[in-house]
Amino acid sequence: MIELAAALALAALLGWLGWRRRGAGRRAPGGAASGASAPEGSTAGLLAAISDLEREVRARRETEAELRAARERYRTVSELSSDLSFAFRFGPGGRLGPDWVTQAFQRISGYSLAEVRDAGLHTLVHPSDWPAVAAELRRARDGEPTSFRARIVTKSGEVRWLDTRLARVGSAAGDGLRLVGSSQDVTEAVEAFARGHRLEAHLNEARRLESLALLAGGIAHDFNNALSVVLGNVSLALAELPPESPLRPRLARVRSAARHAVSLTEQMLTYSGDAAATLKPLDLTQLLEEARELLEASVGEHCALHCELAPQLPPVRGDATQLRQVLVNLVANASEAGADRVWLRSGRLRARPEDLEGCFGSAHPEPGDYAFFEVADAGPGMDEATRERVFEPFFSTRSDGRGLGLAAVLGIVRGHGGAIRLESAPGRGSSFRVLLPLAGEERAGPGPQPAPPRAEAPGRVLVIDDDEPVREIAQAFLARSGFASLGAGGGREGLELLRSRGGEIEAVLLDLSMPDLDGCETLREIRRLRPGLPVIVVTGYEEVATRERLAAQPGTSCLRKPYDPEALARALRAALAGAARDGQP
DSSP, X not given: OHHHHHHHHHHHHXXXXXXXXXXXXXXXXXXXXXXXXXXXXXXXHHHHHHHHHHHHHHHHHHHHHHHHHHHHHHHHHHHHSSSEEEEEEEOGGGOEEEEEEOHHHHHHXXXXXXXXXXXXXXXXXXXXXXXXXXXXXXXXXXXXOEEXXXXXXXXXXXEEEEEEEEEXXXXXXXXXXXXXXXXXXXXXXXXXXXXXHHHHHHHHHHHHHHHHHHHHHHHHHHHHHHHHHHHXXXXXXXXXXXXXXXHHHHHXXXXXXXXXXXXXXXXHHHXXXXXXXXXXXXXXXXXXXXXXXXXXXXXXXXXXXXXXXXXXOOOEEEOHHHHHHHHHHHHHHHHHTTOSEEEEEEEEEEEOHHHHTTOEESSSOOSEEEEEEEEEEOSOOOOHHHHHHTXXXXXXXXXXXXXXXXXXXXXXXXXXXXXXXXEEOTTSOEEEEEEEEBOTTOOOOOOOOOOOOOOOOOXXXXXXXXXXXXXXXXXXXXXXXXXXXXXXXXXXXXXXXXXXXXXXXXXXXXXXXXXSSOXXXXXXXXXXXOTTOOEEEEESSOHHHHHHHTTTOTTEEEEESSOOHHHHHHHHHHHHHHXXXXXXX
16 A cells, blocks of 8 residues: 555656646746746645545555454454354466365364365365355355355265355455355254154154054954864864764864964064063073074075174073074074075173164163174175065065064064164175163072862853853863863953852953953952952963063963963963962862
């Protein structure tokens, strides 16, 4: 500005000198009086012009100082803020480069200003987002303020999400065209939203699987009732037919088919978490070691099994038979999927909430200590659509599959209070990690003692079941074993018989699921009327869950459907013997 003022002053002085020379050439002789006042007026005008220039120079200096101060204040405030602030300048050829950035730039990106100047702005932006970012930069250059969200790749290779706002300042003809803006690091918010979205999707999937489990359990219960009638009548028919009867082979085939159907309903009950299980402290390491030979036979000749087992694991609360079934199903599934290598690993894990996100099994697995075993393969892997449905009953990617193997695995893990973490992607194989809660200080108690045989049945057994064919089969089984019986078509009818003929009733065979008055309500009333009366609850569901549901009331035992005459006789004699030991009438 000083140079500008000097140039203006010099130009004014030169202009005044030229005017003076022109004025002197026009002066006529004898005209001294009229020409004498011109230099004085010109000098006053020149002084006034110089004064105006000095005021303009001072004003421009003040304006420049204010501008520098404003820029400094903006940069200072930007430095103190948590956001990243910056200015980009358009250079020759329209190349955009950083003019200045705040310290947050290097903290967030890891790059210095010089490194970005040398490499170019596009190297900082995620390659997939650069076309969209370039379009936003052009919009801002054309004078339209803009805001957008995009990813950057930091110097360490980490991907961060930034919300950016841009505005144009300056002009191409003046001090230069700039884009001034700020960015906020919103990576944590974006990841939190994504986690929430994944969690919501997983909860919806868990609810859907639970609904399918309830449906499968209900269907299995109804099938068990029907199969009880089929198997019961076949057993009675075979007992009455002579050995040489030509009907015996046909009835044997009917019995074999019905028993196969029972195994399918068992798998459905397993998926619903209602399979029969005895949970007790279990040495998982020993179970895995003992199962190794069985698993090696399960993978077939084309596949190799590699075991990486932890030497000592704390005991878990589990059922050895069911966990062995989980192992066999997972290993066989990996082998049948075309994997040439399968790994079986085990260990202990202190699970954090994030470790349990997306797990299948228990609705809300608690963070804490778990023992785990993992079956991983190098097979073709699964896409997202398959992963979402892999635990559904009757879903299979193989044409000859029934789709109950992994459904049963999920049901067993759910029944153990555990969880399954599935990781799979096309071309990257699959991994199923089964997390099991630790057993704590619990110790296994002695098994039930066999009841002494009963020679005769002086009293009657009250059979309460709303399904008439099932009730008739139960009474036929009892008659075959030497027990007299009474039948009731529901809970209310059974209670009326107990009130009217209670003196001759020695035990009760009670169905758990009835429409008018369910087994739990009926049992409570039975206990009020006859506290020590032996009651056998008949159910198609898991025995442990039934005991917990009935609060393990004394004198109450359970019998699974479908049952044969011998199983019913054993259960009834054991219940009567227990009542006799307890001194019950």
